[in-house]
Amino acid sequence: MAKKRKDNLPKPRRLRGFFFKLMFLGLVVFAAYMVYLDAQIKHTFSGNKWEVPAQIYARPLVLEKGLEITPKEVLEELKLLGYRKVASPDSSGEYHYSKNTLILQRRAFHFADTREGLRHLRINWRGGRISTITDHSAGREVGSVRLEPWLVTRLVSSSQEDRMLVTLDTVPELLPIALTLVEDKDFYEHHGVAPLSILRALIVNIKAGRTVQGGSTLTQQLAKNLFLTRERSLVRKVKEALMALLIDARYSKNEILQAYLNEVFLAQNGEMAVHGVGLASYFYFDRPANELNPGEIATLVAMVKGPSYYNPRRYPERVIERRNLVLRILFEANKLNRTDYKRYINSPIGLATGDSLAKGKHPAFMDKVKRELTEILADPNLRDSGVKVFTTLDIYAQRRAEKAVKQTLQSLQKDRKAALQAAMLVTNISSGEIRAIVGGKDTAFKGFNRALDARRQIGSLIKPAVYLTALEDPTTFNLASPLDDKPITLKSTGGKMWSPKNEDKKFRGQVSLIHALTNSLNVPTVNLGMQVGLNNIAHTVSQLGVKSAFRKVPSMTLGAMALSPIETNQMYQTLSNTGRYIPLHTVTSVVSANNRVLWKKAEFYSQRVDEGATYLLNYALYKVTQEGTAKRVGQNFPNINMAGKTGTTDDFRDSWFSGFDRNNVVTVWVGNDDNKPINLTGSGGALPVFINYQKLQQPKSLSRRFPKGLGIAHFDAATGAVTVAGCPNSMSVPAILDALPPPAQDCTGNPIKKSNKKSWWDKLFGD
Known part of the structure; x- marks a missing residue:
């Protein structure tokens, strides 16, 4: 009976019941959908909204009294x-x-x-x-002050979006005011959606017969840009409105406005999209957003409507017209006084070149930064979280190094068939900081980085390690020690016999240690190397910072070992730093987007070799630039003292030079990628690059204090025996005085008798 009564219910009542059930189900589905959207919004807003490139900064210039x-x-x-x-x-x-x-x-x-x-x-x-x-x-x-470091580049991720985050307190107050007045004047009154604005825009568009006005609020635009595609459909528009309502309900107006300022698309820089006013400020005006004037603010706000249509570099007239409209709105709203209004509507746009945001700058240096950053921040998500990476790059040293390499190789290439290549590093002596890296003659090429990865025979650049090994034994060797320069034959690898020769194929019989090094004589070097021992030389090379393995054979005394330019530079950094080893590096610290220190380079040094012996070696390397194989340095810079060493390998395949002034070490390699002879010595190929680099800057003259126990000593030039000052045919050079015996004879060759006369002190208290 009950079932019959239900079937006999009037049809309208059955329809109403079905409708209420359907409506209830719809409300449940709608509520669930809103919860889903809210969770999506919360997840994005609470975490990292964007992949933000790591910002790479050069070193700050420190000015001191x-x-x-x-x-x-x-x-x-x-x-x-x-x-x-x-x-x-x-x-x-x-x-x-x-x-x-x-x-x-x-x-x-x-x-x-x-x-x-x-x-x-x-x-x-x-x-x-x-x-x-x-x-x-x-x-x-x-006593000192530092300038802020230059923003070199940003390591953009695969998202192809580039931005620099700002907060409301780091932009001019006029910027959000202008944005809301022009784009969403009811921003602070509505709840994410403005129905009247939509209706008004609909009427205007119908009258015009096309879309001439939008009704979306800033919150809707933000929702569309963060969560939705560019699809034009009613479904997407409804979803946009719902998300805008949720965003407005969950977050404050300031949070929404700040997110919009960081999200809005304002330019296309090659394949990279420039988002946010922070990056756009640099892209268009080459300055941080907080320094924008009202005219520049109006220009950025004008472009929000359509960055392509209002591209100031392509359509300046369009931008000026709309900029002036923005300025008029600000004036009419009493946000700009009459004087400033007239001033800015009559001013040019004042665009920067945009070079400050050019990507791919200095790829060889950035290659080293990326390698270090991969070790420092293993998590790639951290590298895309807007971290600030502070580096050691000296942009002027970098640009001068690039110019020196390109111009010198262009000049050298004219007389040669083999295609020349080069690598160059500039490093700070006292800190181990890398100032510049050039990976090849095409300094903009991102490929093979010869400065870091090319391994070539280093030739005579190894000789200072041989001589340093000897000088660390001051009772046996000093700068005046005589070395044999006579024919020598040694057993080399595989039982083969090896007979080294000097470059000029001459033998001098005997030469002083400093003369042999200054003129890069091969035979005396080999003789000295065999005397001090190959194992001891290998130990010295390792102490200077070389980590690569090499064979301990006699030919290693003349550089029969393959090293990269950066490893070679490390060796000379230790030498120039009076034996103090500091690992070469480019990254000094990494800071999070909210300025929390994530990593800082620890200060580290190690006194690897004797300071006194290194001072003597550096004196000899100074002589190399005055009267030896690198004397062109002294000729080009007569009032500036520098030191260095040339290097040439067999068949003239590699040309090297490592040199330093008071502050920096420079290592240059010139050669051919196929290892073909280039017919250039170290003084003919790499040295001109060094000289041209120094001409582009202002090198500082060497200034090194005498280590304790060192002084000027006098030696017989022929025998190396200690003599008194002023004798003919004598040489005066620095020496470790405590290790020297007293002079045995005077200038006439007569023995010097030891005085038996006692002092008054000895007479009173002596035996």
Whole structure:
């Protein structure tokens, strides 16, 4: 009976019941869908919203009282950093220079160790050195100050999106005001969706017969850009609106606005999309967003409507017209006074070249940075989280090195069939920091990095290790020690006999140790090497920082071992640092996107070889540049003392030079990738690269203190015997005095008698 009564229910009641059930089911599905969308939004907003490239910074320029640096060098750095020359600096990023005085508003910057605020500085010079540094912000003189480092490049991930994150407190207040006034004037009133705006836009578009106005809020635009595709459909539009409602309900207006400022697409840089005002500020104006003026702010806001249509580099008239519209809206809203309004509507766009964001810069150096970064941050997600990587790159050293390599090889190539290649490194002596790396003559090529990976015979560059091994035994050897320069035959690998010869095929009978090294004589070097022992030489080479394995055979004394340019440079860094070994490196610290230190290079050094012996060796290497195989250095720089060593391998296949001034070591290799002869000695190929590099800068003269126990000693030039000062045919060179016997004869050859006369002290208290 009950079933019959149910079947007899009126049809409208049955339909209503079905409708309510269906509606309830729909509400459940809708609620579940909203929960799903909310979880998706929360996951994205709570974590890393974007893959943000690692930002790679060069070294900061540190200015110190008494530092030997010219105003020109500092002004070059300011130009690189995008500082603006003005008559009276009163804003961040401005400077004025006149009559040895620099007035500077140094930008605030979060360095690896601490954040430093805006600083108003006055820097004075006297005689090529900084005489005073006054910090007007603190109202006192300071001993040193550092400029913020230059942003070299960003290691962009596979997402093909490039951005630099900003926060609302790091952009001008006018920027979010202008954005909301132009793009979403009801932003602070609606709840993510503005129905009236949609209706208004619909009416305008119907009247125009095409889409001329959008009704999407900033929140909807953000939802579309973060979560949705570019598909034009009603379903996507509804999903966009729902997500906008959820975003507005969960997050504050400031959080939404900040996310929008970091997400908005504003340019295309090659295949890379430039997102966010932080990166766009550098791309268009070569300065951080906090330094944008109202005209530049209006330009960026104008481009939000269509970055391609309003591309200022292609369509400047369109951009100026819309920029002026933005400025008028700001003026009418009392956000801009009349004077500024007139000033900026009549000003040019003032675009930068965009070179500051050119990718692929200095690939050889960046290759080394990437290798170190892979070891430092093993998790690739960390490398895509917007970390800041502070490196040792000296951009001027890098550019000069690239120029020296390209121009010198171009000149050398004219007379040669074999295609020349090169590699070059510049490293800081006292810190082990790599300042520049060139991996080949095509300095923009990202392929084979010869500076790091090419392994070639190093020839005479090994000789300093042979002589250092001897000098570490000061009771047996000194710079005046006589060495045999006579024919010699030794048993080499596989029982073969080896008879080394000097380059000029001559024998001199006997030469002093310093003469043999200065003139890179082969036979005396081999004789010395066999006397001190191959195992001892191999130990010295290892102590200098060489990790590669090599055979301990007689020919190794003349460089029969294959090393990379960076390994060779490591060896000379230790030599130039008076025996103190510091591993060469490019990365000094890594900081997270929120400025938390993730990794910092530990300070490390090890005194690997005797300081006194190394000083004597470096004196000999200085002589090489004055009267030896690298005397062209002294000829080109008569007032600057430098040191170095040339290297040439068999059949003239490889040309090498390693040299140093007071601060930096430079290693150059010139050769052919196929290992064909290039018919260039070390002085004919690599040395000109070194000289041309030094001509592009201002090298600093060598200045090394005498280690304890060293002094000038006098020796007979023929026998190497210690003699008194002033004798004819004598030589005066540095020596470890405590290890020398007293002079045995005077200048006439007569024996010097030991005085038996006692001092008054001995008479009173002696035996």
